Structures are given as structure tokens and as C-alpha cells.
Amino acid sequence: MLQRVTESMPRGIMSLFSLPSAAATFLALVLYLVIKWTSRRMSMPPGPFGIPLIGNRHQLPAVKPWRKFAEWNRQYGAVVSIFLGSTPVIVLGTAQAAWDLLEKRSDIYSSRPRFILAGEILSDKKRGLMLPNNDHWRKWRKVLHSGFHIRRAETYREIQSLESKVMMYQVLNDPKQYERHLQRFAASVVTSVTYGRRVDSVDEWIVKENMEAMDSEFRSNEPKRSIALRFRIEVTVSIPGKYLVESWPWLLKLPRSLQWFRREPEERRQRDINFLMHLFNDVKTRMHNNTIPDCLTAQTIANQDQSGMTDLEVAYAVSSPFGAGIETTAGTLTTFILAMLHFPSVMKKAQAELEAVVGFDRMPEYDDQDNLPYIKAIVNETLRWRPVAALGGTPHAVIADDEYNGMFIPEGSTIFANLSGIMHDPVMFPFPDEFRPERFMETSDPRMKTFELPFGFGRRICPGMHLALNSLIINVSRILWAFDILPALDRESKEVKPGEFISPFPSDDQLKIASLAKIHGISRTGSTHVL
Numbered sequence: 001m002l003q004r005v006t007e008s009m010p011r012g013i014m015s016l017f018s019l020p021s022a023a024a025t026f027l028a029l030v031l032y033l034v035i036k037w038t039s040r041r042m043s044m045p046p047g048p049f050g051i052p053l054i055g056n057r058h059q060l061p062a063v064k065p066w067r068k069f070a071e072w073n074r075q076y077g078a079v080v081s082i083f084l085g086s087t088p089v090i091v092l093g094t095a096q097a098a099w100d101l102l103e104k105r106s107d108i109y110s111s112r113p114r115f116i117l118a119g120e121i122l123s124d125k126k127r128g129l130m131l132p133n134n135d136h137w138r139k140w141r142k143v144l145h146s147g148f149h150i151r152r153a154e155t156y157r158e159i160q161s162l163e164s165k166v167m168m169y170q171v172l173n174d175p176k177q178y179e180r181h182l183q184r185f186a187a188s189v190v191t192s193v194t195y196g197r198r199v200d201s202v203d204e205w206i207v208k209e210n211m212e213a214m215d216s217e218f219r220s221n222e223p224k225r226s227i228a229l230r231f232r233i234e235v236t237v238s239i240p241g242k243y244l245v246e247s248w249p250w251l252l253k254l255p256r257s258l259q260w261f262r263r264e265p266e267e268r269r270q271r272d273i274n275f276l277m278h279l280f281n282d283v284k285t286r287m288h289n290n291t292i293p294d295c296l297t298a299q300t301i302a303n304q305d306q307s308g309m310t311d312l313e314v315a316y317a318v319s320s321p322f323g324a325g326i327e328t329t330a331g332t333l334t335t336f337i338l339a340m341l342h343f344p345s346v347m348k349k350a351q352a353e354l355e356a357v358v359g360f361d362r363m364p365e366y367d368d369q370d371n372l373p374y375i376k377a378i379v380n381e382t383l384r385w386r387p388v389a390a391l392g393g394t395p396h397a398v399i400a401d402d403e404y405n406g407m408f409i410p411e412g413s414t415i416f417a418n419l420s421g422i423m424h425d426p427v428m429f430p431f432p433d434e435f436r437p438e439r440f441m442e443t444s445d446p447r448m449k450t451f452e453l454p455f456g457f458g459r460r461i462c463p464g465m466h467l468a469l470n471s472l473i474i475n476v477s478r479i480l481w482a483f484d485i486l487p488a489l490d491r492e493s494k495e496v497k498p499g500e501f502i503s504p505f506p507s508d509d510q511l512k513i514a515s516l517a518k519i520h521g522i523s524r525t526g527s528t529h530v531l
């Protein structure tokens, strides 16, 4: 007993002595880390200082975060840094900064942040959009490039022209549902060029199943809204770190049964696989029977020996236009309707151009494009005025330490090219809130002439850009040729002022009626019989 007391004495005394020294060591370590972090932070682009561990997450609204980004860019400069949790995030607020980094240095700026939930658990690293810059992504990208490069995209014009006529017919008969008709158009183009099958209605299972897959990929608690608005909300949740497991990846080390966050996406993954493999096998069968028109899936299957891709990899790769090409196209067309409601003088000017070039006896065709510079400018201005990929689509990630204009950009930073802010930069686009197609006609800047800005940057630039532009030009020219887009009238026959933002329709039914856009029937001779 006595021996035990004496033995324990020195340890007790020692621990009394060591406690302050352990605390001092700990404090010194904390101080060292704080100094190190602060000096690193100071060398990074300016931005609001956040809270340790949380960073600036609490300052970033869940809805329309691009507005906050733009505010920070105005306050701190073209390149801003913040932290989301412990991840450094760089926000680019001018086109020049985005071109300098994402294009000129695209060898290190073309990766993606880690999307643990949507990219890994839900999609098993098979959705290229969320893949880092690696061999899998390059293979996936090759499939899309071969299906949608500029010359290939031209071969789809016949399909787009036909679908556009169907859309016109539907708008003519049921103008109130114009948003659905635009969505059907976009969906049918995508399914035709991808799977060689048309879509007659957005209620068809193939569209619904795809919507559900998208909704689960970008789940949001928001009620169902119009296409474009939903797309914008969904984009906001592609901010990495939204899910707990992305801020704390160590959760993946828990026993699988305790990883509660897996259950739902894993169930959904199986459903997605069944859906995508069904579409894949259907194309294979039709290839076998010689009943399939030329389409992306058939081409990719035919090249499988060369590419070495598995059936499932092909099934996922060819489904990318589903996720990326429907809501973007339909949303941009919805924005165009909104712009015409706000800027009727633009509509009149465009209609004058159409009258002079096309006349009333036939519809505008692709061959008229070169003679319709104002219509082309309207397409560009629509993409600029309310860019549907407001945050630049999915963010990039940088894979090596870098320096830009004396500012340190650490490896692993998430990079947002904040397209909404960039498109409203008053230096590049004077009077940015105005819808002024003329800005694209009066310029001599080649980057304004080609205007690829709405489609992203560098090696990640939108592979569906040419298909999308062809969809936009044909629909914008035909809608303006055939219809007057006028504000709805309220119960007292007064014009209802359209909403400010992306969709003329907020989700609420009351408001929907109040701000309903009314597209008057065809007011021009000879219009109906060509439909």
C-alpha cells in the first residue's frame, strides 16, 4: 500500500508539472497554426475573413449564392477567396480572370472538386460532369466530343427543325403551357440525338424518370418550380461541401451500416442503373434489328472495342445530355420569353428583320441564319442577361499551387467562374441590366462575336454548345416570326408586369396567374398552314 502511494507520488507531481507545459505546447501549436493559416490567407486573393472550421459558409445564402459572390467581387476585386469549411474557394468575377486561369492555365484548372454524395455514392464515379481531370473523364469527354462537335451538331438540324415546328404548333394551340412545350422540344432533341427516339410529351416516362434522377442528384427542399428556376436552384447545391460527409469525409470511415447518408443515394443509384441500362439495351436491340437511326448511343456502342468502355460506362456517358442539355436549353428559351415581355422594342426590331429577310410565306430556316444578325444577337443577349448556369455550371478545381497577379491560389481550391456576375460586369457589358442585343453587333471584340462565355471554360467547356445554339436560333427566330409575346391582362384588363427573374412564373399559383405571359396567336398571314 505504502509502496503504491510512494510510486504514485512522483507521477502525480510530474503530471502537475507537465500539465502547464502540455497546455503551453498545445497553445504554441495552435498559435503556430493560426499564424501559418493567417499568413497563407493573407497571401491569397482578398475576401471576407471567415470563422475557423466553418469558413464563410454562414455568409453564403443557399438561394442565389451568385449574388453574394458578385457582391464580394465588387467589394474585393475580380478574384476573391473564401473558405467553405476548410476548402479554399476562389470566385472569379470578370471574364478576363476566368480566361486567364481556366483557359490559359487549363492544364491545372480543369479538374472538379470532390463530390462525395452525388459523384461518388450516387453515381459511382461514372458521371463525367463530376469527375476530376483523369483518364476516365477524358474517355467520357471523347464520347461527347464525337457526338456534338460543330460539324456533327449540324447533322442534327433536321431533327431540331422538326421538333421546333412541333413546339410552334403546340404553342399555337395551347400558349399558356408554353414552358412545357419548350421543355418537350429540348427533351425530344436530346432523346432523338442520343437514343434515336422522340418524345411526344413531357409526361412520358423517359422524361419523368430522367427528371427524378436529376432531382435526386440535386435534391432541394424547394417546391417544384418552373424549369429554369429549378435549374438555377439545383445549380446552387452543386456547391461542394453542401452535404455533411463532404465537409467531414472521415464519416466514410465509419462502418458502412452507420453511414446513414448512403442509403437513399444508393437506392437511387440502382434505379438509375436500371433506367440507363434499359435505354442502352433498347438501342442495342434496335441496332441488331437495323431499325435505329444514327445516334450517339449507337455510335458509342459501335466504338466500344476501340474505347474499351464497359456497357455501364457507355450507358452513363451517353446519358450526360439528359442531365446537362434539357433544362439549360428550355430555361434559356424561357428567359428569352421573359426578355421579350420586358423589352418589347427589341421584339419589334427583330420582327422587322424577319419580315425583311424571310417574309410571311415561309418559316425561318437554318439557311437564313447568316442574314439574321439581330436574331443571333438576341440569342447571345439572352444567354448573357440571365445566364442559366449562373455559377458557371459545375465548379472547377485546381490541381497545383498557383499564383495569379501576385495572389496565391492553393492546390485543391474550388474555382467558381461566377457567370451571373461576369455577365453583369459593367466594364464588359455597359448597362448590364438592359437587354441590348446591339452590344453584340457594335463590338469588334472577337470574343463578343463568338460569345462562348455562357458555355464555360477551357477543357471543361460545354460539349453541347453547338447543339444548344442551333436549338436556340431556330426557336427564337420562329417564335418571333410567328407570335407577339405580350403581357397577360389582369381581371381589369390591365397589363400584368412580368417578374424580374428567370421565369415569368413563380411557383405560387396565385402569382402564376398574375404574371402569366400571354403569347398571342399567329397574327401574320400564311403562318398557320406551314405548321
Ligand code: HEM
Residues within 6 Å of the ligand: 128, 129, 130, 141, 144, 148, 320, 321, 322, 324, 325, 326, 328, 329, 332, 388, 389, 392, 393, 394, 395, 396, 454, 455, 456, 457, 458, 459, 460, 461, 462, 463, 464, 465, 467, 468
Ligand atoms: C443553353 C444551353 C446550355 C448552356 C448555357 C450550357 C452551359 C454549360 C456550362 C456553363 C457548363 C460548365 C462548363 C465549365 O465547367 O466550365 C456546361 C457543361 C456541360 N454541358 Fe452544357 N450548356 C447548355 C446545353 C448543353 C447541351 C445541349 C448539352 C448536351 C448535348 C450539354 C452538355 C454539357 C456537359 C456534358 C457538360 C459537362 C462538361 C464537363 O464536365 O467536361 N450542355 N454547360
